[in-house]
Amino acid sequence: MDKAREYVFLNDLIRLETIEALKAPLVDYFEETFSAQCLTVIQFKREGPPVTLLAHIPDTALSQFFETQYARIGYLLDPFAIAAFGADDFTAHQLREIAPDRFETSEYHAQYYARTGLVDELGATLRLNANLALHLSLGRSRSHGRFRAGNLRYFRQLSPLLMNRLRAITRRPVDMLELTSAPDLIERYQTLRGGGDKDLSRREAEIAALIVQGHSSRAAGLHLGISDQTVKVHRRNIYKKLRISSQNELFSLLVEHMRD
Numbered sequence: 001m002d003k004a005r006e007y008v009f010l011n012d013l014i015r016l017e018t019i020e021a022l023k024a025p026l027v028d029y030f031e032e033t034f035s036a037q038c039l040t041v042i043q044f045k046r047e048g049p050p051v052t053l054l055a056h057i058p059d060t061a062l063s064q065f066f067e068t069q070y071a072r073i074g075y076l077l078d079p080f081a082i083a084a085f086g087a088d089d090f091t092a093h094q095l096r097e098i099a100p101d102r103f104e105t106s107e108y109h110a111q112y113y114a115r116t117g118l119v120d121e122l123g124a125t126l127r128l129n130a131n132l133a134l135h136l137s138l139g140r141s142r143s144h145g146r147f148r149a150g151n152l153r154y155f156r157q158l159s160p161l162l163m164n165r166l167r168a169i170t171r172r173p174v175d176m177l178e179l180t181s182a183p184d185l186i187e188r189y190q191t192l193r194g195g196g197d198k199d200l201s202r203r204e205a206e207i208a209a210l211i212v213q214g215h216s217s218r219a220a221g222l223h224l225g226i227s228d229q230t231v232k233v234h235r236r237n238i239y240k241k242l243r244i245s246s247q248n249e250l251f252s253l254l255v256e257h258m259r260d
Contacts, residue, residue, distance in 0.1 A: 005033075006033075009025055010161070012025040013025070013161070013162065013165050014165070019041065019054050019170060020054075022054075022166075023056065026039060027039055030138055034122070034151050036122075036138035036139065036140060037058070037140055037143075037144060038055075038057045038137075039055075039137070039138055039139070040055045040056070040057070040139075041053045041136050041137075042134075043128075043134055043135070043170070044085075044125070044135055045132060046085050049072070049075060050071060050081065052071070053170060065115060065116060066116070069112065073255060074113075076184075076188075077112070077212060079103070079213075080093075080125060080135055081135070084125050084127070084133040084135060089126065089127040090124075090126050090127070090163065091124070092122070092125075092159045092160075094120065094122055094146075094152050095121040095123070096120075096146075099214070100213050100214035100216075100219060101216050101219045103214040105214065106212065106213065106214030106247070107212060107247050107248050107250070107252075108212055108214060108251060111251060118140065119140060119141060120139070120145070120146040121137050122137070122151065123135060123137045123138075124136045124155070124162070125163075126163040126164070126167055128167060134166055134167055136162065136163060185209045185212075185254075186205045186209045187205070189205035189208040189209055190205040192253055200241060203224075204237060204238050204241070207231055208250060210223060210224075211235065211238075212247065212250055212251050217231040217235065238250070
């Protein structure tokens with residue numbers, strides 16, 4: 001690690017007063033130090049779509065995909081967005097630490113995440129209040145491979161200072177947008193019917209949401225405090241009510257519902 005380079009970056013972090021002014025130093029430092037290929041700063045909401053405060057995504061196709069798809073559906077199944085309002089006010093993780101056990105075989109991964117070209121992320125999240133959280137993400141594509149243990153250690157050392165500085169900057173009225181209400185993922189599944197004529201129960205909607213995120217029946221059962229066999233019974237009932245037969249169709253129904 002270049003200590004002189006780190007000193008210059010930290011000086012910029014303290015000196016600069018807007019997220020727009022901080023963008024170039026952030027991008028330069030994280031590209032050089034972490035070989036990050038994209039960087040985003042996002043404001044998560046407990047309810048409703050997120051707000052992108054900063055995005056550096058040099059790949060044009062990926063940038064367009066992020067702009068059109070993330071706030072529409074991507075965030076609903078983003079492991080970092082889901083974890084943003086958990087028990088801890090501050091977290092710094094590598095994607096694989098918080099992703100569901102079958103994330104890479106999920107329909108969300110196949111139909112959304114894999115299309116981003118990313119294979120790994122480092123993410124830091126700081127709770128601002130009961131309804132808002134600030135998130136910084138560094139991404140790598142297949143050409144650079146996954147982040148190493150040393151990257152994660154340094155990210156965890158650096159991110160508390162960085163996130164608190166971003167919090168101070170984004171408290172400014174020009175950067176902070178009002179909270180708006182929108183149905184969450186579970187409520188969306190409760191309001192769709194697919195080809196059937198019966199609504200899903202709250203528990204069925206909870207399980208549907210966990211399935212599309214990439215949780216196995218065992219993981220979903222542990223999350224909800226029920227057996228994996230009970231999860232499988234609920235899953236069969238979900239498919240029967242919606243007149244579908246696969247996770248692919250369950251994900252597709254959500255996408256179609258978001259378009260309505």
